[in-house]
Amino acid sequence: MVSSxxxxxxxxxxxxxxxxxxxxxxxxxxxxxxxxNFDNSVMEAVHRVRELVGPQLSxxxxxxxxxxxxxxDLEKLFSKTKFDAVIHFAGLKAVGESVANPRRYFxxxxxxxxxxxxxxxxYNCKKMVFSSSATVYGQPEKIPCVEDFKLQAMNPYGRTxxxxxxxxxxxxxAEPEWRIILLRxxxxxxxxxxxxxxxxxxxxxxxxxxxxxxxxxxxLPELNVYGHDYPTRDGSAIRDYIHVMDLADGHIAALRxxxxxxxxxxxxxxxxxxxxxxxxxxxxxxxxxSGKKIPLKLCPRRPGDATEVYASTEKAEKELGWTAKYGVExxxxxxxxxxxxxxxxxxxxx
Ligand code: NAD
Ligand code: UFG
Numbered sequence: 001m002v003s004s005x006x007x008x009x010x011x012x013x014x015x016x017x018x019x020x021x022x023x024x025x026x027x028x029x030x031x032x033x034x035x036x037n038f039d040n041s042v043m044e045a046v047h048r049v050r051e052l053v054g055p056q057l058s059x060x061x062x063x064x065x066x067x068x069x070x071x072x073d074l075e076k077l078f079s080k081t082k083f084d085a086v087i088h089f090a091g092l093k094a095v096g097e098s099v100a101n102p103r104r105y106f107x108x109x110x111x112x113x114x115x116x117x118x119x120x121x122x123y124n125c126k127k128m129v130f131s132s133s134a135t136v137y138g139q140p141e142k143i144p145c146v147e148d149f150k151l152q153a154m155n156p157y158g159r160t161x162x163x164x165x166x167x168x169x170x171x172x173x174a175e176p177e178w179r180i181i182l183l184r185x186x187x188x189x190x191x192x193x194x195x196x197x198x199x200x201x202x203x204x205x206x207x208x209x210x211x212x213x214x215x216x217x218x219x220l221p222e223l224n225v226y227g228h229d230y231p232t233r234d235g236s237a238i239r240d241y242i243h244v245m246d247l248a249d250g251h252i253a254a255l256r257x258x259x260x261x262x263x264x265x266x267x268x269x270x271x272x273x274x275x276x277x278x279x280x281x282x283x284x285x286x287x288x289x290s291g292k293k294i295p296l297k298l299c300p301r302r303p304g305d306a307t308e309v310y311a312s313t314e315k316a317e318k319e320l321g322w323t324a325k326y327g328v329e330x331x332x333x334x335x336x337x338x339x340x341x342x343x344x345x346x347x348x349x350x
Pocket of ligand 1: 069091
């Protein structure tokens with residue numbers, strides 16, 4: 001049963017997807033405990049979550065500064081609170097960095113997650129929603145990507161997601177009482193409609209939308225468009241961008257599914273819109289939403305990039321009763337609202 005007092009541990013809850021999901025969890029009546037080591041986030045993001053949900057619901061939110069690689073940090077949390085489920089966002093996600101420093105990725109993503117399973121098992125908390133990624137489809141032979149496609153990783157980051165999916169499947173087979181949902185996100189973008197929460201990457205952004213956003217506010221001079229000779233309608237690569245609030249709601253749907261489905265086993269779902277948008281179409285939509293011109297530099301393809309990736313959304317729709325509500329227009333509107341109110345992110349300074 002799903003009851004309003006259920007306690008959910010959210011690892012990496014101070015991060016981009018985590019903060020948006022925590023807001024929706026609190027509004028949905030759940031009690032939330034965040035653990036984060038601020039490797040890629042700041043306390044201000046947690047303050048903003050509290051501000052958004054108000055003083056009443058904030059009472060249902062705890063924060064612990066801790067690192068998943070340190071089992072004691074997890075032990076301390078689980079020994080004082082009985083969690084009903086875990087949503088596990090904590091991890092590193094920069095593809096380029098993972099190629100340069102794979103050990104950092106294996107340590108953080110693999111060791112951190114293995115510790116989490118150990119402590120969850122010890123305290124008999126066996127319901128998990130795991131942040132996987134469309135990266136596990138590699139360069140898909142066919143599109144849309146369907147959950148039962150052959151999986152393949154293209155870089156160390158992708159390998160951590162693939163290994164962690166396999167680890168989840170093995171654990172669930174060995175101990176059938178586990179209920180695990182693997183959510184494969186496509187390209188999360190946008191921000192909370194209030195303009196108070198959004199993505200705030202450190203350094204030069206790796207991903208398209210944060211980069212466009214920083215060009216729009218004058219932090220970067222132009223956008224490098226990686227590839228203009230792809231066999232697509234305008235020569236640029238195509239992805240399935242999904243509004244972070246839709247993604248957040250996808251986690252609530254997954255959680256409800258875990259609580260209500262005894263035989264869920266270990267099941268993967270795509271979270272995408274099922275629609276592909278090219279890089280140049282995304283730039284165009286952002287220019288319309290912001291009224292800003294984004295200067296472009298056409299560059300060679302980025303190594304390892306696929307031509308076209310988008311999700312089949314049927315399984316999530318049918319089994320989770322979830323479907324994305326927002327289109328590219330709303331994604332750009334909300335991303336711009338966040339950008340113009342927070343041009344330098346949470347810190348407010350260069
Ligand atoms: P993010 O970096 O904003 O959030 C991750 C959070 O985890 C950060 O707050 C970071 O400080 C924390 N963290 C990292 N290692 C930790 C550790 N060892 N102990 C405690 N906290 C730790 O990233 P995000 O975009 O919110 O992504 C969340 C999850 O979704 C990640 O697992 C990521 O791989 C996955 N994902 C993200 C995308 C994307 O494009 N944003 C796409 C697919 C999958
Ligand atoms: N792009 C540019 N210029 C930039 C950044 C990106 O042209 O400055 C292009 C890329 O070449 C690609 C598209 O914009 O064609 C999207 O690139 P992103 O880096 O934003 O996203 P990816 O699809 O490459 O990958 C992202 C995450 C992965 C994750 C994947 C699926 O970085 O970790 O989405 O969820 F696995």
